Amino acid sequence: MTIRMIALDIDDTLLTSTHQILPSTKSAVQDAVARGIKVVLCTGRPLAGVQPFLDQLELAGDDQYVITYNGAVIESLTGRVVAKHLLDNAAYREITALGQKLHLPTNVLDEHSTIYTADRDVDWWIVEQAAENQAGLKIRNPDDLPTDFAIAKGAYVGEQTLLDQAEPAVRQALGERFYVVRAGRNFLEVMDPQVNKGQALRDLAQVLDLSLAEVMAVGDEGNDIAMFDVAGLPVAMGNGSAEAKAHAKVIAGTNDEGGLGEVIRQYALQ
Template sequence: MYKLIAIDMDGTLLSDEKKISPANYEAIQQARENGVKVVIASGRPLVGFKKYLEQLNLVSEDDYAVAFNGALVQSSQGGEIISKTTLTLQDYKDLYKLSKELNVNIHALTETSVISPKDTIYTRGEAEMNGISNEIIAVEDVAVDTTIVKVMFVDKPEIIEEIMQKIPEEVSSKYTVVRSAPFYLEFLDKSVNKGAGVAALAKKLNIKQEEVICIGDAGNDIHMIKYAGLGVAMGNAFPEVKKIANFITKTNEEDGVAYIINKFILNGEEAFAV
C-alpha cells in the first residue's frame, strides 16, 4: 500500500494555465482521507507555491513540502525544517563566469528573491510566478551573507539545448544540474535533488521507499521518479523522463495526477513496469 505521494507542480499537477483541475483536487482530497501523505515537490521556493498548498488544504502542522528541487524540505507552514542545503556566493560567481563564456543569461534564487546581473524576461517571469522580488545587482555587489539556494542559466530553449553540451565536466560533476523547463538549466548543491528531498521526508515519517509514488514531467523530476517505489512520468513528460519511469500517466491537461491516484491508491491496483 502506498503511503506517500510526491507530486511535481508545473507540467504535472497544474494545467497549462497554472490551475488545479477539479479532478486533481478531488483525487488528492480522497487520498488524504485514506491516510496517504500528499506532498508537493517543486523547483519553486515555498512562497512560490504556497497558494496552491492552501487550495489543496495542505497547510496543517503535519503537512510538508519539497521546495527548490529538494534544497529545502520543510513544513508547509514554513516552520520546521527537515533538510536545507544551499550553494555559496563563490558558486554563483563561478557559474556567472561560465555563463559569460557561454553567452547565456543567468540568475540566482535566494529564499525570498531572484537576483540577476541584468533584467531579462526570464528573471521577471521567475519573480512574478513565485511572488518574490526581482533584484538587479552586479554579481560582485551581492552581499557576502546572501544565501544562494540555486543558480539558473535561463534563455531560449535552443540556446539551453546548445550550452548543455558545453558544460565542462568539472562543473557537471560538482553540482546537480537539471533541466527543469525548456528555458531553464539549474545548478544545485551536488547532494540536492527532489529524490533526496522526498527520501529525507519519507525517513522522517517512517515511510518505506516502496510505499512512495512520485509523479513528474521534467529533468528535475528524474531523481525522485527513480527513487520512488512507483515512479510516474506524465504523458507530456520529457522523453528522458518517460524512459526511466515505471508508469506513464495521462498529460497535465488530462488530469494525469488524478488518474494515478484513482488507479493505484483509491482502487489499489498493483504497479507494473512500462
C-alpha cells in the same frame, strides 16, 4: 503495494498547460489526504511560489511538507525547515561568471524566495520566473552582496534552442562539482551536489518513517528522474519528456486530460 506518500511535481504535472488545477485533481488529492496519505509538492519553485497551489488544494499544517528548489529545502507547510543544502558565495560567483561568459540569462535564488541577477538587461524569462513565484527580483553584482551570501540554486534561462546549445558547456564547467539539471525546456539549474528531488524524498521518508516502496512520485521532466529512481511507484505524465517516461513504471494521461487525478485514484486510493 500501499501508497503512504505521493510526491507531485507542479508544472505540467499538477497544473494544466494553462496553469490550472483541475477539479478532478483537487478531489483526488483531498481524498488521498483524508486517508492519511502525505501529498508532497516537489518542485523547483520556492515556497512562495508553491503557496497558491497549497491553498487551492487546502493543504496546510506543520505535519504536511513541501520540497522546494528541486530538493535544496525540505520544509513543513508552516515554514519549519527539515533539511537544506545551500551553495556558498564562491559558487554563486562562479555560476554568475559562467553565465556572463556564455552570454546566458542568469539568476540565483536565496532561501527566502528572492531572485538575484547581475544582468542589467533582465531577460523576459527571469521576470516571468519572479512573477510566477511571487518572488522579489533584485539586480545585484556579486560584489554588492555580503561574503556569507548563500543561494538555494542558480538558473540559466531562455529559449530552448539557446539552452540546448549551452548545456554541454555548462555541464563541462560545473557538472563534476554541482548538480546540474535541465528542469524544463527553458531552465538549466545548478545546485549543491547533494541536492535532487530523489535525495529529498529519501530524507523526508526517513523523517516520516516511511519506506520508499510506499512512495508514489509523479512528474514530467528531467529533474523528476531522481525521484523516479527512488520511489516505489514512479509515474510519468503523458505529456512528459521521453527521458522521464523511460524511468517510469506507469505512464499517466496528460495534465490536460486529468491524468494526475486518474492515476492517484487507480494506484493510491483503490
